[in-house]
Amino acid sequence: MRIFDNPNFDFIRWRWHTSILSIVLVLAGIATVVVRGGMPLGVDFTGGTVVVVDFAAPIDEDTVRDALGSQSADAVVQRFGSAAENQMMIRLPLLSEGNEALDAAAAAVEQGLRAAGVGEFTVISRELVSPTVGAELRRKAVWATITALGGILLYIGLRFRFSFAVGAVVATFHDILITLAFLVWFGYDLSLNVVAAILTIAGYSVNDTVVIFDRVRETQRLARREGLETVVNRAVNQTLSRTVITAGTSVLAVLALYLFGGEVLRSFAFAMLVGIVAGTYSTVFIASAVAIVLSNRSAAAPAAQSSERRRARA
Amino acid sequence: MNRNSLYWKFALIIGVTALATWAFTPPSEKVRLGLDLRGGVHLVLGVQTDDALRLEVETTAEQLRQALADEGIHVTVSPALTEFTVTGVPSDRDAQFRTIADAHTGQSYDRTSAPGGYLFRMRPNVVVQTRRDAVTQAIQTIERRVDELGVAEPNIAAYGSEGDQIMVQLPGLHDVARAKEIIRSTAVLELKLVEAGPMPDRESLLQPYGGTVPADMEVLPGAPDPGGIPMYYLVRRVAAVTGNDLRHARPTLDEFNMPAVSFTLNREGVAKFSRVTSQNIGRQLAIVLDGQVQSAPVIESAITQAEARITGNFTQQQVQDLALILRSGALPASLTYLEEREVGPSLGADSIRAGIISSLTGLALVTLFMLFYYRLAGVNAFVSMVLNLVILLGFMAYLGAVMTLPGVAGFILTIAMGVDSNVLIFERIREELAANRTARQAVNAGFRRVFITIVDTHVTSLIAAAFLFQFGTGPIRGFATTLFFGLISNVFTAVFVSRTLFEAILSRKPAGTTELSI
Numbered sequence: 132m133r134i135f136d137n138p139n140f141d142f143i144r145w146r147w148h149t150s151i152l153s154i155v156l157v158l159a160g161i162a163t164v165v166v167r168g169g170m171p172l173g174v175d176f177t178g179g180t181v182v183v184v185d186f187a188a189p190i191d192e193d194t195v196r197d198a199l200g201s202q203s204a205d206a207v208v209q210r211f212g213s214a215a216e217n218q219m220m221i222r223l224p225l226l227s228e229g230n231e232a233l234d235a236a237a238a239a240v241e242q243g244l245r246a247a248g249v250g251e252f253t254v255i256s257r258e259l260v261s262p263t264v265g266a267e268l269r270r271k272a273v274w275a276t277i278t279a280l281g282g283i284l285l286y287i288g289l290r291f292r293f294s295f296a297v298g299a300v301v302a303t304f305h306d307i308l309i310t311l312a313f314l315v316w317f318g319y320d321l322s323l324n325v326v327a328a329i330l331t332i333a334g335y336s337v338n339d340t341v342v343i344f345d346r347v348r349e350t351q352r353l354a355r356r357e358g359l360e361t362v363v364n365r366a367v368n369q370t371l372s373r374t375v376i377t378a379g380t381s382v383l384a385v386l387a388l389y390l391f392g393g394e395v396l397r398s399f400a401f402a403m404l405v406g407i408v409a410g411t412y413s414t415v416f417i418a419s420a421v422a423i424v425l426s427n428r429s430a431a432a433p434a435a436q437s438s439e440r441r442r443a444r445a
Numbered sequence: 446m447n448r449n450s451l452y453w454k455f456a457l458i459i460g461v462t463a464l465a466t467w468a469f470t471p472p473s474e475k476v477r478l479g480l481d482l483r484g485g486v487h488l489v490l491g492v493q494t495d496d497a498l499r500l501e502v503e504t505t506a507e508q509l510r511q512a513l514a515d516e517g518i519h520v521t522v523s524p525a526l527t528e529f530t531v532t533g534v535p536s537d538r539d540a541q542f543r544t545i546a547d548a549h550t551g552q553s554y555d556r557t558s559a560p561g562g563y564l565f566r567m568r569p570n571v572v573v574q575t576r577r578d579a580v581t582q583a584i585q586t587i588e589r590r591v592d593e594l595g596v597a598e599p600n601i602a603a604y605g606s607e608g609d610q611i612m613v614q615l616p617g618l619h620d621v622a623r624a625k626e627i628i629r630s631t632a633v634l635e636l637k638l639v640e641a642g643p644m645p646d647r648e649s650l651l652q653p654y655g656g657t658v659p660a661d662m663e664v665l666p667g668a669p670d671p672g673g674i675p676m677y678y679l680v681r682r683v684a685a686v687t688g689n690d691l692r693h694a695r696p697t698l699d700e701f702n703m704p705a706v707s708f709t710l711n712r713e714g715v716a717k718f719s720r721v722t723s724q725n726i727g728r729q730l731a732i733v734l735d736g737q738v739q740s741a742p743v744i745e746s747a748i749t750q751a752e753a754r755i756t757g758n759f760t761q762q763q764v765q766d767l768a769l770i771l772r773s774g775a776l777p778a779s780l781t782y783l784e785e786r787e788v789g790p791s792l793g794a795d796s797i798r799a800g801i802i803s804s805l806t807g808l809a810l811v812t813l814f815m816l817f818y819y820r821l822a823g824v825n826a827f828v829s830m831v832l833n834l835v836i837l838l839g840f841m842a843y844l845g846a847v848m849t850l851p852g853v854a855g856f857i858l859t860i861a862m863g864v865d866s867n868v869l870i871f872e873r874i875r876e877e878l879a880a881n882r883t884a885r886q887a888v889n890a891g892f893r894r895v896f897i898t899i900v901d902t903h904v905t906s907l908i909a910a911a912f913l914f915q916f917g918t919g920p921i922r923g924f925a926t927t928l929f930f931g932l933i934s935n936v937f938t939a940v941f942v943s944r945t946l947f948e949a950i951l952s953r954k955p956a957g958t959t960e961l962s963i
Contacts, residue, residue, distance in 0.1 A: 393799035
């Protein structure tokens, strides 16, 4: 069985259309973030309190909000897991630092619920993060993203010529930005898990791109007279089945995680789903386009030689 | 195809699989679960290292003042965070002052002239060392306390980029509030001679001294009593005996059958204790805990045995905890809680179930697709995916790596990565077959050509995983670990195992066949 039989689509011809589509999506994402006054950060990065409560009897969000009284002004109350489980997540900002303050909001939630008589309940998870730790985690996350991308760029730069490395990194940034945009649009906060997903997407996206670039490098030797555009377009077509099947199977695996992995991993799985789709799209349309534009600008012929020499030595 | 080499390859694959299986059998014992899966609490505490510095500087300043007073030189010392000034040195004793001062502080302080006297500034390396020691000592103290609490497999370590935080992980803990209280109790025990008191307010206490606190004394509050009447004591600033001289502490009952803590002193403590008591018969000795006077019994006679008692308005539980804390030693600095993550056992169990269900579903969906699309070669993909997971589990168990919920996500991504390598190879073999190569040539070319691509894709993902591990906290580290080792074992399964399976199939076919189920 075959999905594509000797595909021969002219992907490169569409590169301007697709670039504009990507730019529009990314700009829309940035606009949303700016309008909302910044990326919505989870308690991991802002500091704050998250309490997950398991109720004995069915309950809805409004009842919980009423029970919290004056606290509910700043509180976010959300169902945790399926409706049958009667679990609620309550998120509150942290008032100040110090030993007692860290506990205070969580303790007040428990007291409020007990006083309101909403039935038996148990606290199944508590996360209390002080602003100090939040700031440190934020710093670490930014640092990890930058160093990881830098490391990947360095490796691609060593293995391929420079314009390809730039293409791979542009495509990776594209995927990260698109994923962030979708996270904002679908109401997910940026948490530690989401940062992990984003770094994984970075690795995944570069993977996809490397497969095509490897093919370009391989066929360039055989077809020296053809222009780079033709070679790249053929490489994209030759690897198209693989690109689509890999994306498909990865989506299947991550979809299982999204559906059955539980509430804790939902934002992670969502980010991965968006990232895989964006990564596949950018591999086909963005990475190669950037590589071609940059290669045409610098004289293509001498640049191609350096990678050939490396091959010959290997 | 060499039959013999095929046997060796299978032997290697079976050997590796057996080794990995052995490493994680039984899984309930060998695979370490993170706090998010087994339930427990993760705490981050900030060490107020300024406390330790201030104490160090105060002690040095006070010791110097005492030493000078012994020689008849009476000066005023005023300590700050990392420095103290000495004023009022008589000009004719200046040389002698310098000799004594340098003998006391020369190692750790720089002495400079200051208006009306001298400034002693702690050297920067000593400041750093004092802060570091405070964190190390706090970690050791917390370790002892957690040990006494009887928590299995606790994890206590320095944390944070500044190195002034401590992470405490306590799996399977139920009474989190009590553990938190025990961990952060400073528990500084001091025995101090009482100069005046108790009095209900500071003013009447200080009246005989002209309203000011004398230089070598301080005012301490008494522990709150049930009647709610405040009590103040004027005591010597320097303790006669401190908790450092403590040998043991245990819960007991006082003469009114109320819960109390009895403690014994070590030899040095006993020596100090008997000297102080013999010199001060008839006076009060205050038992001070964390800056509060618990009781101030009158010294009836010289006490030469090593046992004393802390009485107060305690409950049985408080007495037990206090004895525990005293046994484990005082904290060198106060602690603040910066982070607390608590997962109940029920949520942990739910997460384990969700992790297993989603992994198996992911594996099943992917396998069905591969069998449908690649037919017999899909079996190769399935075998290499399962072996990949087995080897990954073996790695995790062997290294004692912690399995977390994001780690489960790492397993699922490992499945995805494994499939990617298989698809890459299979598609290439199909291309080669389409170019009219024999099955054998196609398989060889497919694996040879794709190998370099697999190396490139894996290295980029390994880079991402390595940086993720570097920055990550517990659960994220679990993810980075599974991803990292999943990638490594995938190179073995997707390339070596899958190829060996192809070779086994081809070895049963005639040499020039172009038939291959793929």
